[in-house]
Amino acid sequence: MKLSDKQLDAIRAKIAKAYTKKRITNAAIGRVAGVHPSQVSRICAGSFKTLSHNVVQVCMALDVKLPRSEARAERSDPSWAQVQSSIRRIWDETPEGAKAIARMLEAIADLKVKS
Structure with missing residues (x-):
């Protein structure tokens, strides 16, 4: 960002x-x-x-809150804003949760490459 x-x-x-x-x-x-x-x-x-x-x-x-870019993303690319919104809904705001989501998305990306 x-x-x-x-x-x-x-x-x-x-x-x-x-x-x-x-x-x-x-x-x-x-x-x-x-x-x-x-x-x-x-x-x-x-x-x-x-x-x-x-x-x-x-x-x-460190539990430091970061600024969000939601408004900017929604204005510039509605599809990306939808992806971000979905990820935020499933993320529990922990490093472990972020890693789990990243692994899941990487697995999906690997499936897309193979097909």
């Missing part, structure tokens, strides 16, 4: 606050998020320029 500098700064501040509050190690966050501890360290230090998959995973592990 493309974010403004202001939005990125707000996310960096939320990550820093959650990281300080939770007082857990980079390795522990990495295990929950499925992200290497060195990347967790970099992300928690605010050294990122985009909202990458790893940043999202770390945010989920």
